[in-house]
Amino acid sequence: MSYVDNVIEQVKAKNVEQPEFIQAVTEVLQSLEPVIEAHPEYEAASLLERIVEPERVIMFRVPWVDDAGKVQVNRGFRVQFNSAIGPYKGGLRLHPSVNLGIIKFLGFEQIFKNSLTTLPMGGGKGGCDFDPKGKSDMEVMRFCQAFMTELARHIGADTDVPAGDIGTGAREIGYMFGQYKKIKNVFEGVLTGKGLSFGGSLARTEATGYGLVYIVEEYLRCHDDSFEGKTVCVSGSGNVAIYATQKAQQLGAKVVTVSDSTGWVYDPAGIDVDLLKQVKEVERARLTEYAARREGVEYHEGRGVWVTPCDIALPCATQNEVLIDDVKALVANGCKILAEGANMPTTLDATEYLQEQGVVFIPGKAANAGGVATSGLEMSQNSERLSWTFEEVDAKLKGIMVSIYHAIDDAAKHYGHEGNYVMGANIAGFEKVANAMMAQGIV
Ligand SMILES: NC(=O)C1=CN([C@@H]2O[C@H](COP(=O)(O)OP(=O)(O)OC[C@H]3O[C@@H](n4cnc5c(N)ncnc54)[C@H](O)[C@@H]3O)[C@@H](O)[C@H]2O)C=CC1
Numbered sequence: 244m245s246y247v248d249n250v251i252e253q254v255k256a257k258n259v260e261q262p263e264f265i266q267a268v269t270e271v272l273q274s275l276e277p278v279i280e281a282h283p284e285y286e287a288a289s290l291l292e293r294i295v296e297p298e299r300v301i302m303f304r305v306p307w308v309d310d311a312g313k314v315q316v317n318r319g320f321r322v323q324f325n326s327a328i329g330p331y332k333g334g335l336r337l338h339p340s341v342n343l344g345i346i347k348f349l350g351f352e353q354i355f356k357n358s359l360t361t362l363p364m365g366g367g368k369g370g371c372d373f374d375p376k377g378k379s380d381m382e383v384m385r386f387c388q389a390f391m392t393e394l395a396r397h398i399g400a401d402t403d404v405p406a407g408d409i410g411t412g413a414r415e416i417g418y419m420f421g422q423y424k425k426i427k428n429v430f431e432g433v434l435t436g437k438g439l440s441f442g443g444s445l446a447r448t449e450a451t452g453y454g455l456v457y458i459v460e461e462y463l464r465c466h467d468d469s470f471e472g473k474t475v476c477v478s479g480s481g482n483v484a485i486y487a488t489q490k491a492q493q494l495g496a497k498v499v500t501v502s503d504s505t506g507w508v509y510d511p512a513g514i515d516v517d518l519l520k521q522v523k524e525v526e527r528a529r530l531t532e533y534a535a536r537r538e539g540v541e542y543h544e545g546r547g548v549w550v551t552p553c554d555i556a557l558p559c560a561t562q563n564e565v566l567i568d569d570v571k572a573l574v575a576n577g578c579k580i581l582a583e584g585a586n587m588p589t590t591l592d593a594t595e596y597l598q599e600q601g602v603v604f605i606p607g608k609a610a611n612a613g614g615v616a617t618s619g620l621e622m623s624q625n626s627e628r629l630s631w632t633f634e635e636v637d638a639k640l641k642g643i644m645v646s647i648y649h650a651i652d653d654a655a656k657h658y659g660h661e662g663n664y665v666m667g668a669n670i671a672g673f674e675k676v677a678n679a680m681m682a683q684g685i686v
């Protein structure tokens with residue numbers, strides 16, 4: 244058995260109840276085979292055994308009081324996965340499905356994603372099984388304060404800098420920042436995605452979705468093509484989906500679908516981004532509201548976005564939302580590119596099928612890195628106590644996405660797998676972290 248397969252088996256045995264973590268580790272480690280073969284010193288230093296084990300896992304009780312005066316108890320997590328190249332960095336997910344395995348998969352992916360951005364950020368992720376849906380503003384505030392009361396002792400601007408993810412947007416970050424400041428009596432860039440009046444960066448809200456479109460745009464540009472006239476399917480209707488839709492349409496594409504956890508819409512005229520923002524960002528309502536207010540829109544219950552014919556698919560909702568039957572439908576309908584806005588939205592068998600069929604597949608750790616990259620830019624602005632203009636941040640974001648595309652393309656070519664961006668992203672992300680870990684000794 245190869246060194247890589249041996250480590251994968253160990254991970255499976257030690258983490259039996261964490262299928263998403265096993266899935267993420269399997270995908271990354273399998274694609275590192277050629278690098279591991281070229282560097283026997285990695286095996287001698289048990290580098291892979293170390294990289295799959297978080298440096299620290301924090302799991303904690305989050306008690307808070309709901310509007311009826313009842314005490315609620317949730318389970319909070321912060322996984323500080325790897326600090327070889329910088330302070331832990333990664334979002335906080337608030338969703339009832341959150342468990343240790345999901346946070347570990349996200350934290351593991353974050354290590355390589357953050358490395359790809361070229362900025363000095365280690366990998367971490369956190370969250371809680373709290374469901375913000377249907378909660379009043381005061382309930383959300385009390386929950387965020389309770390969550391931060393414990394988290395505050397583990398994070399800091401030079402230690403670990405959390406941010407948003409599913410269920411954690413500007414409102415939640417604001418409440419958490421307020422509580423951190425109250426407890427620590429220090430005003431510092433301990434979170435990113437902050438409001439603009441207290442250290443947030445312009446363009447952070449748009450960054451993940453815009454970055455996703457910028458990396459696809461660069462692929463298209465290098466192949467004498469563009470977004471102009473393309474039909475795009477997007478899933479999700481949250482932060483990533485909204486701004487991917489906006490940028491793709493600014494570049495001349497038509498985005499015909501978005502979805503949420505209960506259904507999806509087909510809008511043949513192209514998604515009305517202002518209406519989508521009103522429904523999702525302002526009213527926090529269902530997509531049925533979008534469909535009810537616009538002519539010619541079809542609303543469908545359940546999942547089903549991927550049966551819609553498109554040139555480009557951008558899954559932007561959640562993990563394992565693109566299954567084998569979905570990619571068969573996408574390929575049959577002529578889809579040529581799938582780029583992941585969400586983290587690990589495509590299952591392993593669906594990814595393999597797309598690659599076999601010659602569909603360009605850009606994995607999340609490259610394609611959605613624009614969010615954390617812009618968080619890195621927010622940290623830089625906080626450190627120098629300055630704010631850059633929207634144009635400045637957006638230009639830097641675009642430059643980073645272009646450089647990520649070329650890094651993953653070059654790495655895939657270098658190891659003889661041209662066009663395999665899963666391999667390219669994993670290898671390019673891994674190399675810098677591996678070098679740093681080797682240089683820092685057995686820690
Ligand atoms: N916000 C960010 O900066 C970044 C987010 N991501 C990833 O992008 C994805 C979306 O995150 P955000 O847009 O920030 O979250 P969000 O909370 O703003 O939106 C999430 C969207 O996904 C949908 N969704 C959630 N669970 C679902 C399910 N089980 N089935 C169908 N739809 C579901 C929600 O209805 C919502 O439309 C996640 O995978 C997240 O980890 C990745 C990089 C950065």
Ligand SMILES: O=C(O)CCC(=O)C(=O)O
Nearest residue numbers: 333334406408614615618
């Ligand atoms: O901006 C950040 O630090 C978090 C981004 C994130 O959670 C992600 O890339 O999945």
